[in-house]
Amino acid sequence: MTATTSTPAPRTVLHTPVIEWFEEHAxxxxxxxxxxxxxxxxxxxxxxxxxxxxxxxxxxxxxxxxxxxxxxxxxxxxxxxxxxxxxxxxxxxxxxxxxxxxxxxxxxxxxxxxxxxxxxxxxxxxxxxxxxxxxxAYGQRHPVLDTNVRRVFARAVTGTQYPPTATTAAERHLARALLPEDPQSAARWAAATMELGALICTARSPDCGSCPVAEQCAWRLAGSPAHEGPARRGQTYAGTDRQVRGKLLAVLREAHDPVPQSQLDAVWHDPVQRARALDGLVSDGLVEPLAGGMYRLPH
DNA sequence: TAATCGTGGCA
DNA sequence: TTGCCAAGATT
The missing domain is CATH 1.10.340.30 (Hypothetical protein; domain 2)
Structure with missing residues (x-):
């Protein structure tokens, strides 16, 4: 096999434009x-x-x-x-x-x-x-798969608008295959693909006009097909335990002395949910209960 | 595997 | 206004 007839690895096509874009726009x-x-x-x-x-x-x-x-x-x-x-x-x-x-x-x-x-x-x-x-921090060679990189790979290489809900073995294999050989380049590639996802290849409205690999993006070449399947599960917040936990902890963050139960009770109307949230914070180690119904951040 | 875990900006 | 989304980890 000769160099002229073999198919170049995807990384030889994507590396240079993405890293050069990063050098200029990071x-x-x-x-x-x-x-x-x-x-x-x-x-x-x-x-x-x-x-x-x-x-x-x-x-x-x-x-x-x-x-x-x-x-x-x-x-x-x-x-x-x-x-x-x-x-x-x-x-x-x-x-x-x-x-x-x-x-x-x-x-x-x-x-x-x-x-x-x-x-x-x-x-x-x-x-x-x-x-x-x-x-x-150390310039080593590791595949770095965050939400940005997963989205960039899904579009540029796989040809889908969004990556799967949970990281798959196929994504890890792809990330490994695309990783440059020498560690310094691999580290630069990781940072560059993350930045591309954060600034250009964004989730809602990608700026393909500014993308260094738009011409070779598999998703665009496929006509930018809309995501198939169910939308991502919404993360409702209002009225959840999370919201109550947040309100409770906000009180304790502001206070620099132990807080009485009554002050925590004021943040939420439902005593059952309030107690459940507080118990959760205590069992997580985020809140420390003291004698006499007092609470504080953990010591 | 899927649920849980905060917060705030933006379309 | 409501829903989506943001450099995940843990159980």
């Missing part, structure tokens, strides 16, 4: 700057889980200024982490980031581990975050 985000370091990268990845960049930015800056190293955070109470988390949402992430910092201090001498398996073993670190930290 946002200057604080966790991408060299001074962020592995800890900055890890903090950003926790905060960015299901949370938009613009909401993360100010909290990230305050967090790193207050706790510049994992050991600094580990020296605090978990409640302070929950308080500093503010309104980012999913406050269990704050608890897990605090626990991860403690594990880094205890098991890794205070340094964010480089090894993917050791990253994966940290609280709150799943497959995506382990790969992202190893890739972005």
């Amino acid at each position: 946002r200057d985000l604080p966790w991408r700057r060299p001074e962020a370091g592995p800890w900055g990268v890890m903090v950003s990845e926790f905060m960015l889980q299901q949370t938009p960049v613009n909401r993360v930015l100010p909290v990230y800056e305050q967090w790193l200024a207050r706790w510049p190293r994992p050991a600094d955070l580990a020296a605090e109470t978990p409640g302070e982490a929950v308080r500093a988390w503010g309104r980012l949402g999913y406050p269990r992430r704050a608890l897990r980031l605090h626990a991860a910092a403690s594990a880094i201090k205890e098991r890794h001498g205070g340094d964010v581990p480089r090894d993917h398996a050791k990253l994966l073993a940290l609280p709150g670190v799943g497959e995506y975050t382990a790969s992202a930290v190893a890739s972005f």
Whole structure:
């Protein structure tokens, strides 16, 4: 077989335009700057889980200024982490980031581990975050499959408007097959495909006119067919336990002393749901019950 | 596998 | 206004 007759791997067609686009259009985000370091990268990845960049930015800056190293955070109470988390949402992430910092201090001498398996073993670190930290902080070669990359691959390569609901083995194989050989290029590719999904190949209204691979996008070449099958399950919020948990925790975040039960009772009318939400927060470790019906963030 | 877990901006 | 969506992890 000769080079001229063999079919080029998809990555040889997509790499260059996507990475060149990234070189020119990448946002200057604080966790991408060299001074962020592995800890900055890890903090950003926790905060960015299901949370938009613009909401993360100010909290990230305050967090790193207050706790510049994992050991600094580990020296605090978990409640302070929950308080500093503010309104980012999913406050269990704050608890897990605090626990991860403690594990880094205890098991890794205070340094964010480089090894993917050791990253994966940290609280709150799943497959995506382990790969992202190893890739972005340490320049390693790992497939990084977040919601942006999955959407870009679904469109550009597979030819569908949206990826499957849950990540499939086929998607992982594809991500692996598209990964550049050398680690530095692989890390750049990961960041570039994420950025393309975040800025151009967006979920609702992709800006195909600005896309560096529009001419070879399988979805466009197929006529941009609409998504088949049922719409994604809506995440109703009003009236749910989640909303009640959020209101309860907001009271405790604002208070710097233990709060009496009566003050928590004021946030929701239904006592059954209120109690269930509070119990859930306690069992999650987000709220600490004290004697005499008092509550506070965990110490 | 599917449900759960916050919050707020935008179409 | 309502529903969709946002750099997932855990159980």
